[in-house]
């Protein structure tokens with residue numbers, strides 16, 4: 001991935017009209033990212049950590065650290081190293097609950113402050129950690145609201161979580177619970193139910209929770225809209241009060257998607273229009289659109305089509321089948337795209353809100369993919 005430090009563009013439209021890129025690229029606005037981070041820190045009643053997996057680029061991490069984010073959810077020793085290089089004093093939460101022995105050693109050596117666990121093996125692996133360490137038992141309940149079910153892979157049942165929490169507390173660690181409602185979760189009820197269940201787990205374990213980590217999962221668009229984020233936070237605060245009252249634990253959140261999505265747009269180009277009317281774009285599901293294959297509702301409304309001169313293509317639309325540039329027929333967008341009929345070969349596609357899980361999932365399959373990031377003052381609509 002190459003970053004351009006010298007070029008500072010005003011907007012993706014500016015990039016299109018002046019650079020006329022023939023390769024797909026990302027436009028990143030550190031200012032939009034910092035606005036989002038500040039909005040989270042000002043409104044969330046607890047510690048805001050950033051889930052590095054959503055976008056681990058140095059520029060993103062530097063922008064976050066510069067505006068005050070100093071705690072990170074990391075999923076691997078590699079992410080630990082990346083964060084520590086930028087912020088040596090960062091607080092690290094190793095909340096990928098399954099770790100190989102060498103990964104545990106790396107986390108212990110790095111002084112991880114919080115470990116998530118969801119079974120006895122995971123807990124046994126970290127018994128030698130200092131007692132000031134937090135053990136966050138990850139639990140899951142039936143899936144509500146997220147784009148897909150995070151409970152399929154991780155999370156103890158509430159009954160098992162109570163046993164693990166008790167063991168962690170008895171061993172002298174800082175007792176905590178954690179959950180993840182599923183990414184791009186629009187349903188407040190998910191947090192409501194998880195928080196209620198957390199209180200029951202703590203009660204059954206007879207443990208006073210020190211912290212409760214309410215996960216990531218916030219939808220991408222709350223990142224640009226404090227009022228929308230507040231709706232989630234108000235539900236969370238009300239349920240914490242109802243479930244825990246005076247003994248409320250300290251709260252932690254770990255947004256990935258909602259933190260970084262809105263700070264990136266992707267700029268792609270229409271490479272060909274076939275006799276059939278099908279379109280080939282210069283990037284697809286092996287590149288920046290990788291997540292679209294798995295999300296039930298990619299942000300298709302956030303696509304804009306521009307001529308190379310920067311004129312917005314508007315008017316009647318046609319439903320098009322869209323393929324990416326590779327030789328592979330799986331490289332096809334999962335739904336038809338409404339494309340203005342005036343769009344022609346060489347026109348540009350701006351996909352908004354592409355900061356999370358796009359750059360990190362981009363491959364170089366067939367020699368394609370968005371491997372360039374330009375810095376813009378502003379992105380988004």
Ligand SMILES: Cc1ncc(COP(=O)(O)O)c(C=O)c1O
Pocket residue numbers: 051053054073095096180182183184215216217218254255256257258356
């Ligand atoms: C433990 C943990 N925390 C936070 C996140 C970030 O989730 P999101 O990007 O939906 O906010 C993830 C995503 O996989 C995760 O596994």
